[in-house]
Amino acid sequence: MIVRTLQEAEKTSRKIVSPDGNWDSTRMLLKDDNMGFSFHITTIYAGADFQMHYQNHLESVYCMSGEGEVETLADGVKYPIKPGTLYILDKHDKHVLRATKEMKMACVFNPPLNGKEVHNAEGAYELDAESI
Structure with missing residues (x-):
């Protein structure tokens, strides 16, 4: 069994x-936890407005809190985000994420991610990022 707390994990790499x-994420x-997926708690800062395109991952x-929107660039559709909203990038969707709060x-x-990934120039995570 693996047990971790967010508060403790935030104090580590x-x-x-x-x-x-x-x-921040x-x-x-x-x-390395060998579960076949990775799980993250990510904070998108108010005013953030950036493009992502996860070519190597599904997300x-x-x-859980805050407000913003996600826009799919293929069709320009904007979806409001608020607590309780789930969005699924099941087609490696190129998108823009905006946080109003x-x-x-x-x-x-x-x-799953290795742990050190940050977005590359295309807004994707590389598959071979250095492990934690």
Whole structure:
């Protein structure tokens, strides 16, 4: 059994802060845990507005607090995000995430992340990022 607390994980190298200042992510469950997916608690800072395109991963995102929107770039549709909203990037969707109020999100990635990933120039995570 694996047991971790968010408060303890935030004090370790499991907490990653984006170089662009848009978010931080505490990686609670990673590839080395051998569960087949990774689980993160991510904070999207108020005013953040950035593009992502997870070409190598599928992601599900559940909003626990805050407000914003996600826009799919293929069709320009904007979806409001508020507590209780789940969005699922099941087609490697190129998207823009905007936070009008700081958002706390629970995120699941498949395949699992190693732990050190930050977005590359295309807004994706590399598959071979250095392990924690």
